[in-house]
Amino acid sequence: MAAGKRPTLAMVADAAGVSLPTASKVLNGRGDVSAETRARVEKVLREFGYVPQMGRRVVAPARVVDLVFDDLVSPYSLELLRGVTEAGAEAGVDVVVSRLPDAEHRGPLTPENTWAQRLKSSGREGLIVVTSELSLAQVEGFARAGLALVVIDPLNLPRVEVTSVGATNWLGGVAATEHLLGLGHRRIGFAGGPVQASCSQARLGGYRAALDSASVRPDPELVLHGAFHYRDGLEMGSRLLALPDPPTAVFAASDATALGVMEAIRRQGLRVPEDLSVVGFDDTVMASVATPALTTVRQPLEDMGRVALRTLLRLIAGETLDSHHVELATNLVVRGSTAHVRGG
Structure with a gap:
């Protein structure tokens, strides 16, 4: 660092290899950061001699995650959306909702690296992808960009380490x-x-x-x-x-x-x-x-959305999950569309 240049929190984040929101969380004593990450950021803060500007309250930037659908108009999607956003509000996390541009054709998500880097540069910490096809290149692109990923009811799993939430x-x-x-x-x-x-x-x-x-x-x-x-x-x-x-x-x-x-x-x-x-x-x-x-x-569905958001936050915090695949219980609801076979 050049002599006489006042260190900024962005410089601290870059030196510690974390996002600006994560560095801000450490500075503000937030608990949703892993012990290893917290120690690394605090070490850089000490080395840089970082001091917040006097008279200014340090406010952590809003935490933001993406929720990506292949279909936004179905009741299935709306119930998942309710669960994710409610859990996000409880955790103080903003949820940005988007739709895949090629969802109508059920093709794989594109592009890989451009999409991941765009999310990262806009301050996203991770994303939840619903009922979509993921390629191995895309999953690896998210990992390189440091973006946590959770999928709900995936059409495929490019590798077993991809964290998924579904039902039985x-x-x-x-x-x-x-x-x-x-x-x-x-x-x-x-x-x-x-x-x-x-x-x-x-x-x-x-x-x-x-x-x-x-x-x-x-x-x-x-x-x-x-x-x-x-x-x-x-x-x-x-x-x-x-x-x-x-x-x-x-x-x-x-x-x-x-x-x-x-x-x-x-x-x-x-x-x-x-x-x-x-x-x-x-x-x-x-x-x-x-x-x-x-x-x-x-x-x-609402519970699946909540679990997906909370699981994503655990991944962002660097926690180790007990299982990469979570299945919530299903049950049969009998109504009027079924009856004994005719003549039976």
């Missing part, structure tokens, strides 16, 4: 299928999510396990995949009903998909649940206001 999707798939089996259904369709989505694959695994446990041979024609959207549910429902031997019930991998399936049933002049039963997954507000109200597997 396999058990939810088992519960949904066992409910339909218990009502006498044996031809049960599966209107799933994207093939590459780990949550959809887990729900499919639960569906298959429940059929196997009941000694029901799965029919590959009854298993379809699409996006977690109403229009995809409508298309899959139409295909299932067009089969020579259509199902008597459908387990859809999301509420939005289930509502699309229900519309396909109506367009065929059939009724839910008299002619076909339908089960969804999520228990968003759409499930309770549908006609008939949708039987669905509830995943605690």
Whole structure:
């Protein structure tokens, strides 16, 4: 440091290898900094002889994290948003919400290094990414930029160290299928999510396990995949009903998909649940206001958002997590869209 030049907090942060908000937190005695980071910053403060300007209160810059969605208009996203922002308010952290520019095409997030550096230069400490596809290059770009990362319901996990928050999707798939089996259904369709989505694959695994446990041979024609959207549910429902031997019930991998399936049933002049039963997954507000109200597997979306934000803050503070993957419990909510198989 040049002689006579007054040290600034930005210079201290740069010498300590931390962000300006982190250096400010140490200076202000905030507790959400790891012991190792705190010791390093305090050492540089002493070496630089840093003294805050007299008469000025040192105020820590606002802590900011990004919350990135592939779809901002779905009830699923809104419930997660509520959980993340409520936890952020409790922790004194601002949450900036954005949408992926290529979400409509379900492509990987881009660009890698430019995006990471832009977030870092704008003072972001980390980001939460929801139901999106991440490349290994992007994950490594976040790590190089010193950005903590948590994903919710990821379509993929480029490496096992990526921290994720989800629900017990396999058990939810088992519960949904066992409910339909218990009502006498044996031809049960599966209107799933994207093939590459780990949550959809887990729900499919639960569906298959429940059929196997009941000694029901799965029919590959009854298993379809699409996006977690109403229009995809409508298309899959139409295909299932067009089969020579259509199902008597459908387990859809999301509420939005289930509502699309229900519309396909109506367009065929059939009724839910008299002619076909339908089960969804999520228990968003759409499930309770549908006609008939949708039987669905509830995943605690608001709690998932809260856990994701709190986990991100732990990573930012340099804490060691007990597990990189957290799953919250699901449970079946029975409403009016399911009934005993006709003639059963």
